[in-house]
Amino acid sequence: MPPDERRAAILLAVRPVLLERGAAVTSRELAEAAGVAEGTLFRVFTDKVTLIREAVLAAIDPADSVPEVLTIDRTLPLREKLSTLMRQAHSHVGESMRWMGLLHEVGRLEPAGPSAEHREAAIRQWGRRQQAGTAAVTAAVAELLEPDAALLRLPVTDVIELFNTVLIGATMRTVDAARRGLDAGPPDHEQLIDLILHGVLAPTPTDRSA
Template sequence: METISGHVRGRATPLPPDERRAAILLAVRPVLLERGAAVTSRELAEAAGVAEGTLFRVFTDKVTLVREAVLAAVDPADSVPELAAIDRDLPLHDRVAAVLDQGLARVGEAMRWMALLHEISRLEPGRPPAEHREAAMRLWGTRQQAGTEAVNATIAWLLEPDADRLRLPLDDVIELLTTVLMGATMRTVDARRRGLDTPPPDAGRLADLVLHGVLTDGSARC
């Protein structure tokens, strides 16, 4: 069985190795979020639409596959197409709110993925969990840097039509958006950890805060 393939004149042709690998990593995400570290090789193969033998010709073992899937899922660059789809003709407030809304959803999902990465580190044979975590975090950091640069470039492209209306340079505005996003997310995480029922952050309200601050219109600068 082989469904991860291309089609040329109606005939299925195998994908190049890199594309096949990426297709598998994308296909297994739903079952990983559903089953966590308890997922079986059979379930992963079924999700990818390939035989188990095919799966492990691409990946060394289940732990390697899960780790790679997690790292791919939390790569910021994965969100670039969705960000780029935001209409640049929308009002500035709506564009900023859309960026924050997507960011809030993605950060929340990323936390689930990182919890899975922690779980799977305990299952890797012959390697101390601490050593595995350090190696995984180094690889994660490298991907995060490149992906974050791609995300920031896309946000800058979205905000550029109104750059002359902003009091700060675009880079500073993007840094502020990131700070607000992370702060709002961590507040929600902390509340859940303490068992509190806190409503999710409102992207529109956060966008208003970023663009207009907390002073009333016409207030003298402090």
Template sequence: MTDTDTSLEPPAEAAGSGRSGRAAPLPPDERRAAILRAVRPVLLERGVAATTRELAEAAGVAEGTLFRVFSDKLTLIAQAAFVAADPADAVPELDAIPRSLALRDRLVAVMEIGLARIETTMRWFGILHELGRIDPRPEAEREAAGRDGWAQWMQRQTEGEAEVRAAVDRVFGPDPGLRVSRDRAFELFNVLLLGTTMRVIDARRRGTEVEPVDPSELVALFLDGVARRT
């Protein structure tokens, strides 16, 4: 495998443009982001057991390229997990929901995205926990890095949640006809989303399974309630 990363670089100039040869490589930050996104599937499947060769193949680069961008495999995995677990990673999906749909259908799409995101995020947390167990650094160094990492994590989580909140607000649209404030509606929607997820997580901890709730049922509960109308 060569060090040429055709999947992470822009196409070469078309013939006749006066330029030829290899395409210019991506800027460092863009290449780093592209690698972190490309390795997600293999990490979700293999966790920390993924080899550098598997990660390089997933990213379409040589193993040497990985170590010019990341100091080691554990650093690459940790950064990939932190980025993937960023709430704002869901914003493009939320913005892609067609505004031509009825409000109920738009909210079903939001609920489906939210449930899938939480499920995947829990898997990333599991990978981060596994990384912490095998971190070869001295304990004091691990604790110091953990404190710094946690502060950055919490700041990014707060920022990401605000971006998600704004995206969901765009899904609601300018005049959704709510009988409560938008902030209250968002909180109630979040209660249903997180409560449903915690129900599944708690069952797994006890070694049992629960029947998943249909997102359309949750949205019906959110919009209509469960009491009969008189």
């Protein structure tokens, strides 16, 4: 297997054990998850911390969700499209937040010095990939909502920003509750869609008669 392919395969294979064990994962567990010997693992990666960091950065790519967005039928009613999109996006954002938490853990383990320069370079490269991935997701969602543009009070791009704000806020609430040992339960996706489409004001008598 070419070096780049082997590297990518290892980064993908260790994801489940990283989500389960976090920064406490051992080199042996990583090697077993990747199906290679520890010596092989560290001929590809400098050390355990580098491997974990690169695996996390590889796992958080917004563009991974584009194929799923494209499976949503553009002819569905607007509410149904938004509800499906919300369920998909909540799953992706929740997992991304778990990865980001692990990235912070790893950051505390990395020593200062020359390796810090490589770490910063990797973060910058990841940032560029994030920007491109986010743009790809936005384009896919815009294509999904475009048939309903005439029904919307705001431009499609503004609706997407509002959707993202509600999505991230709801996800952060769930993640924060779990961090404090509380069970907030999953967000009510239909309630979130109601908020996006209708706000929080009760219908006026004029609205009811329309």
